[in-house]
Amino acid sequence: MNILHINTECGWRGGEVQMMYLMDGLRIKKHNNIISAQPNSVLVRRAISNNFRVCPVKMQGELDFKAVRSICRIITDERIDIVHAHTSHAHTIGAVAAKIKKIPFVVTRRVDFKVARNVFSNIKYNYLTNKIIAISNAIKNILINAGVPQNKIAVVYSGIDIAKFNNISNTQYLYKEFNLSKYSPVIGTIAHLTDHKGHKYLFDAVPDVLKKFPNTVFLIIGKGELEQALKKQVKELDITGNVIFTGFRKDIGELLSIMDLFVLPSHLEGLCTSLMDAMLMKLPVIATTAGGIPEVVVHKETGILALPKNPKALAHAIIQLLSNKEEAKKMGERGLKQVNSMFNVSRMVEGTEKVYMSRAKFVFGRQ
Secondary structure (H helix, E strand, C coil): CEEEECCCCCCCCHHHHHHHHHHHHHHHCCCCCEEEECCCCCHHHHHCCCCCEECCCCCCCCCCCCCCCHHHHHHHCCCCCCEEEEEHHEEEEEEEHHHHCCEEEEEEEECCCCCCHHHHHHHHHHHHCCCEEEEEEEEHHHHCCCCCCCEEEEEECEEEEECCCCCCCCCHHHHHHCCCCCCCCCCEEECCCCCHHCHHHHHHHHHHHHHHHHCCCEEEECCCCCHHHHHHHHHEEEEEEEEEECCCCCCCHHHHHHCEECCCCCCCCCCCHHHHEEECCCCEEEECCCHHHCCCCCEEECEEEECCCCCCHHHHHHHHHHHHHHHHHHHHHHHHHHHHCCEHHHHHHHHHHHHHHHHHHHCCCCC
């Protein structure tokens, strides 16, 4: 099968990682993957280095008809059997092109933002789209509430490479780089520094944690548009000595290995593979009940869930697990088992392939 994957992002975040995992898995299954992405994007560079066929297309917004024409030409030239969009802006561009060329169109939705019930959404999600892959049941329910028929939606959980942290190097350099004491609790979060990730609620929780565990260090891993605002908040809370902004890092396994707890304070979240990475490293996790998170974290089994935007609840959960290391250890062990069974790459690839193979059931004009 010739599959055209479309992605409009210039950076490299969770969705792009999942797309690369998917294409690697599909290649093993003898499918041919062609990629249309922004010229000079990180995805294009990585795809080329992984020997994938790349057809760069400049895409400006979701109503870019020049981009639609380019995608139509690629569909013809590459003899594409199915189009798979991986971002919101790619959705409309890919769907219109696939409709024109009369081939099936699939889109993956990774965010739990609400979908408006209007004419444009009806055209985009119903008339132009054959199948939507939701990465969690929470996202599926949002789509259903927006009027998308249930039979158009397939839930396929994101997956991680369960062997990716097998060769962690010596972590002594991290203690030196960040001036850490091996006797201080280390709490980490890995997320883009953007509003829906909820960093500000975590920072509001820090003073309460420090009253009980004054030497606790919080590693904030990631970059984003709110970096300066968050650093200002940390300064105003007078917790700069306990909060370290690491920026973007590639040594995720090493960083996770020195943590005692992992925290994700999001108030919107499709699923979050960073949680899975933490659980893979047997870390107990503290997260919120937002979006698909409860489908990853089982409350009081693999971690603790708190209500979104609730610093007091976050602080209480952190203090609870720092005070009970045996309970935290058991949660981490159970989390590893759950990730291995439910959230591995092979299951994600198989689930997506199953959606592709069902394309005969949703040829344009009939379900």
